[in-house]
Amino acid sequence: MMLKGTEDKHPLAIRWLHWISFPLLALMIWSGLMIYWANDVYRIGWGGITLLHFFPDAFYNILNLPQRLAEGMALHFFVMWFFALNGLVYIAFLAISGEWRHVVPDRRSWRQAILVTLYDLHLRKDAPPQGKYNGAQRIAYTGVIVMGAASVLTGLAIYKPIQVNWLTSLLGGYLWARAEHFWLMIGFVLFFAVHVIQVIKAGWNNFRSMVAGYELIAPVESLTRHQSAIRTRRAFFTMGIAAVAGYGGWSWLRSRPEIGEVAWPFRRMLQFNQRVAQLYYAPNHAAPVFPPSRIQGLRVNGDVGLGHDFDPQNWSLNLKQLANPDQVRRLTMADIRSLPAVEYTAPLKCIEGWSDVIKWTGVRFSDFTRRFAPESTQAHYVSLHTPDEQYFVGLDMASALHPQTLLCYQMNGEPLTSDHGAPLRLVIPVKYGIKNIKRIGTIAYTADQPSDYWAEEGYDWYAGL
Numbered sequence: 001m002m003l004k005g006t007e008d009k010h011p012l013a014i015r016w017l018h019w020i021s022f023p024l025l026a027l028m029i030w031s032g033l034m035i036y037w038a039n040d041v042y043r044i045g046w047g048g049i050t051l052l053h054f055f056p057d058a059f060y061n062i063l064n065l066p067q068r069l070a071e072g073m074a075l076h077f078f079v080m081w082f083f084a085l086n087g088l089v090y091i092a093f094l095a096i097s098g099e100w101r102h103v104v105p106d107r108r109s110w111r112q113a114i115l116v117t118l119y120d121l122h123l124r125k126d127a128p129p130q131g132k133y134n135g136a137q138r139i140a141y142t143g144v145i146v147m148g149a150a151s152v153l154t155g156l157a158i159y160k161p162i163q164v165n166w167l168t169s170l171l172g173g174y175l176w177a178r179a180e181h182f183w184l185m186i187g188f189v190l191f192f193a194v195h196v197i198q199v200i201k202a203g204w205n206n207f208r209s210m211v212a213g214y215e216l217i218a219p220v221e222s223l224t225r226h227q228s229a230i231r232t233r234r235a236f237f238t239m240g241i242a243a244v245a246g247y248g249g250w251s252w253l254r255s256r257p258e259i260g261e262v263a264w265p266f267r268r269m270l271q272f273n274q275r276v277a278q279l280y281y282a283p284n285h286a287a288p289v290f291p292p293s294r295i296q297g298l299r300v301n302g303d304v305g306l307g308h309d310f311d312p313q314n315w316s317l318n319l320k321q322l323a324n325p326d327q328v329r330r331l332t333m334a335d336i337r338s339l340p341a342v343e344y345t346a347p348l349k350c351i352e353g354w355s356d357v358i359k360w361t362g363v364r365f366s367d368f369t370r371r372f373a374p375e376s377t378q379a380h381y382v383s384l385h386t387p388d389e390q391y392f393v394g395l396d397m398a399s400a401l402h403p404q405t406l407l408c409y410q411m412n413g414e415p416l417t418s419d420h421g422a423p424l425r426l427v428i429p430v431k432y433g434i435k436n437i438k439r440i441g442t443i444a445y446t447a448d449q450p451s452d453y454w455a456e457e458g459y460d461w462y463a464g465l
Ligand SMILES: Nc1nc2c(c(=O)[nH]1)N[C@H]1C(S)=C(S)[C@@H](COP(=O)(O)O)O[C@H]1N2
Pocket: 298, 299, 300, 301, 302, 303, 304, 305, 306, 348, 349, 350, 351, 386, 391, 419, 420, 433, 434, 435, 436, 437, 438, 439
């Protein structure tokens, strides 16, 4: 295959890393920043002194980063499949093709990496002898593969912290896993910055070989030079087409007609992710509970459906059966309190990325459905509305029946305040905060997936943890 006067330079494994894995990583980082923006807590500093806040407003402005959490999540949880599957196929390819030999560090790599670094910093005169890639390059290439795998694992730990709670606690818990996921991303960006500098320093011939796959070695006869020029042009042309097609395809996907405020391909993927989650949903996986000493203050978040023209004296919980939704059964707080009281301390996880540890008191939803049972075998969902119907939540029956799902009337040992949904709110740790509806007015058993306030605003309907 090689032309006379050329040398095989970059194996397929390395070009694959650059032209497929890297664009996928870039999409993950970009959509990740659209999510992180909603709760940007990390900084470099000590005590009251902050050297660098991740990220200052200017950062979002310069990048023109849309401040749309819902869209960021839809994109992130779309690309994640391609990113993870590409990673698996890539590692399998490295193993089967034997190309791992070019990439994995060996016994000499570490010493060589130090010498290369000293040479690059002009602290040493000559470069150490090397094969296709020097020790520093091998460590770097293997490092990014390991970082990619770590990103998938830390990502999974914060994506489904309850269903994979073994993994989440192995990584130090939800907050640690979130931090690890973030610093890995910073690591990728730093790596990228150093790498680009190296590529610029290495010059045009090296870059061309990254695209064309081979390198010219002087001297070459004019015929070979002509042949190589054709091959190089063809390689760059193909790359250009691929880049335009990739960008065009992505723009096309994002501009499709929307379902619930997200382009339909992304909505379809959210629905696919829901089915995968439900396939592996385990009711015995629970949110970690904490001792009451870990209780945090109460943060009020969201007041949709909590208007002031509400009279708690006239409140009743309206129960609607599937067969006859027009016939309302009016329940009182006494009906609720007649069920066994349950108390535990666990975090409420807001979809924005923060969580608060709170002591919840109430009755199990599963006890409620035993006393006030759905009168139909077709009741696969529960629909909850505030009395004014401004806020509404849909739940799959399995999540509603989770042992930690409560109809709650006390937070941190005090009666619910109006802000937090007095007289009765839902607590459902297997879901994001958006599903924890405050001030419940109606509970209806339904056969079809009920509408949901935030799902209509672009969020995942399932919102399962
Ligand atoms: N009625 C109603 N319930 C709601 C909301 C709302 O806006 N209205 N916001 C939800 C969101 S996004 C969160 S994070 C939690 C916050 O609960 P808290 O205010 O008790 O902390 O309530 C949820 N329940």
